[in-house]
Amino acid sequence: MSALVLRELRLAATGGNASLPVIFFLLVATLFPFAVGPDAPLLARTGGGALWMAALLAALLPVDRLVEPDRASGVLDQLAVRGVSEEHVMLAKLAGHWLSFGPPLMLAAVPAAALMKLPREVLMRLELGLLAGTPGLAALTLIVAALTAGLRATGALAGLLMLPLAVPVLIFGAGLIEQGGNMGALKLLAAVSLLLVAMAPFAGGAAIRTARD
Amino acid sequence: MNAKPLLKLDQVSCVRGGRLLFERLSLMLAPGGAALVTGPNGVGKSSLIRLAAGLLRPAGGHVGRVCALALADEGLALDPRLTLGRALGFWARIDGTRAEAGLEAMGLARLAQVPVRMLSAGQRKRATLARAIASGAPLWLLDEPANGLDGDGVERLASAMAGHRAKGGAILAASHLPLALDGAAIVALA
Numbered sequence: 344m345s346a347l348v349l350r351e352l353r354l355a356a357t358g359g360n361a362s363l364p365v366i367f368f369l370l371v372a373t374l375f376p377f378a379v380g381p382d383a384p385l386l387a388r389t390g391g392g393a394l395w396m397a398a399l400l401a402a403l404l405p406v407d408r409l410v411e412p413d414r415a416s417g418v419l420d421q422l423a424v425r426g427v428s429e430e431h432v433m434l435a436k437l438a439g440h441w442l443s444f445g446p447p448l449m450l451a452a453v454p455a456a457a458l459m460k461l462p463r464e465v466l467m468r469l470e471l472g473l474l475a476g477t478p479g480l481a482a483l484t485l486i487v488a489a490l491t492a493g494l495r496a497t498g499a500l501a502g503l504l505m506l507p508l509a510v511p512v513l514i515f516g517a518g519l520i521e522q523g524g525n526m527g528a529l530k531l532l533a534a535v536s537l538l539l540v541a542m543a544p545f546a547g548g549a550a551i552r553t554a555r556d
Numbered sequence: 557m558n559a560k561p562l563l564k565l566d567q568v569s570c571v572r573g574g575r576l577l578f579e580r581l582s583l584m585l586a587p588g589g590a591a592l593v594t595g596p597n598g599v600g601k602s603s604l605i606r607l608a609a610g611l612l613r614p615a616g617g618h619v620g621r622v623c624a625l626a627l628a629d630e631g632l633a634l635d636p637r638l639t640l641g642r643a644l645g646f647w648a649r650i651d652g653t654r655a656e657a658g659l660e661a662m663g664l665a666r667l668a669q670v671p672v673r674m675l676s677a678g679q680r681k682r683a684t685l686a687r688a689i690a691s692g693a694p695l696w697l698l699d700e701p702a703n704g705l706d707g708d709g710v711e712r713l714a715s716a717m718a719g720h721r722a723k724g725g726a727i728l729a730a731s732h733l734p735l736a737l738d739g740a741a742i743v744a745l746a
Contacts, residue, residue: 346649350635357637417631421687424609424627424697425650555611 344435347427351439358408361443364401365451371397372455383460390459391469391520397455398448398473398516399509402480405444406501409436409488410551419551429548437478437485437543445477465520472519472532476512479536482543483508489547493554511535560622561586562695562726563608568617570603577603578745579616585695585726590717590737593730595745601730604745605629605699608728621695626688629699632680633687634672641668644687651691658690661716663708678704682712689716696720698729710736 355361375393376386413419422432449470456466487505491497515532561584569579577600583591593601606612607619609627634643644655659665662682667675675683681704688696696717702710714736717727729735 346646350646354635415631417629417633420609420611420629420631421627421633421647422650423611424625426624427650556613 344431347422347432347435348438348442351436352443354408355405355439355443361447364404364444365447367404368394368397368401368448368451369455371400372451372458376458376460386460387462387465390456390461391465392517394452394455394459394469395472395476395513395516395520398477399480399513401448402444402477402484403487403502403505405440406484406488406491406505407497409440409485410492410547411488411497414492414551414554420555429551430544433485433489433544433547433551436547437482437540440485441478441481445473445481448477449473468520468529471529472516475529475533476516476536479512479532479539480509482536482539483512485543486539486546486550489550489554492551508539512539562589562621562623563625563728564618564620565608566618566620568607568614568619570600570607570612571615572600572603576615581617581743583728583741583743585728587694587724587726588721590721590727590729590740591743592735592737592740593728593743593745594732597732599745601732601745602629602699604743605697605728605730609697623695624691624693625695625697626691626693627697627699628684628688628701629697632672632684634680634683636673637671639669639671640664640675640683643672644683644690647687648690651693653690653692655686655690658686658688661689662686662712678706678709681705682709685713685716689720694725696725696727696729698727698731700731700733701729702731702733702735 372394379386379389419432452469452473456469483505487501490504491501512535515528515535518528519532563585565581565583567580567582570577585591593604595601603612607614609625641655644658648655659668662685664682664686667679685701701713705713717737721727729737
């Protein structure tokens with residue numbers, strides 16, 4: 344199991360899965376103030392929501408590299424004949440994917456918040472929300488990656504599959520950083536995230552087994 | 557032979573894409589035994605291997621295995637950025653063995669430091685066979701093992717298969733090329 348997680352981390356580090364979401368996230372944070380204009384109060388009010396959208400889309404970026412290469416090259420088959428269940432493989436991939444984009448995104452949120460002129464208190468809520476929400480985003484990406492493995496031109500389909508399911512994460516995440524936003528949003532965000540994380544190994548495993556037939 | 561069979565296919569049928577490939581196929585592999593699946597392209601040789609590996613569910617019948625198995629098919633399943641030695645080492649660690657025996661047997665020892673993406677087609681084929689050899693699994697499932705191998709590779713494959721059977725292992729191979737499997741049961745799909 345740990346060998347599988349380590350392999351995922353190595354693939355993420357060498358294949359660009361780790362750096363790409365962070366670069367994308369910072370890119371949005373850099374461009375958004377240019378688009379909105381140098382109105383500090385407006386930026387502070389809308390910036391948090393923009394960062395949440397960026398985080399969501401950043402999580403989706405490696406969707407075509409999470410499962411499909413392993414399916415195509417036979418890694419999933421080789422693991423299966425060794426008695427490693429698909430659920431275990433998906434759990435390892437979930438851990439690897441989150442570790443490679445969740446914590447880096449939380450780090451990148453600090454300079455991003457500075458670019459958006461977010462007050463310190465909002466930044467704290469954003470970090471809390473990312474901590475609770477990114478596992479859910481990772482799980483969602485993994486489910487979509489497993490469902491679309493083996494199909495052609497999956498980019499648009501992956502987005503269509505993922506976005507409706509990601510809406511609760513976005514709503515509660517953005518709700519948490521609203522002015523005077525209450526901690527109830529954090530609890531709901533964590534609940535949605537937990538549900539997605541719990542579902543991902545089983546949904547992903549079933550998707551891989553179905554793709555074999 | 558009275559020994560308990562390592563692989564037993566009992567009246568197995570296979571349907572792929574709504575098409576019946578074969579039905580009521582029975583096969584038994586005892587320790588030291590071998591079977592060679594032959595037939596033209598698209599007749600279901602690879603599907604039979606995948607059925608035996610448990611990767612496909614039979615449409616009818618029963619597949620029974622009693623031991624660990626090693627699968628060598630078209631899937632390379634080696635990370636292209638790693639060196640061959642480390643890529644095979646990943647699987648050897650999962651199997652609880654060492655990759656060196658396989659590298660040695662297929663004549664890949666001097667390529668251990670070469671990245672997988674630099675390997676030729678024949679060397680890749682040798683690498684998938686080396687993984688099966690190193691796995692220590694009693695049952696080998698080989699899908700077109702001689703494809704792309706040169707004369708030396710075919711000889712090494714033959715001696716590895718003979719050594720495996722002498723140690724009580726069993727082999728199910730699908731091939732349209734002649735394979736050196738003495739006394740193998742021939743399963744001709746048509």
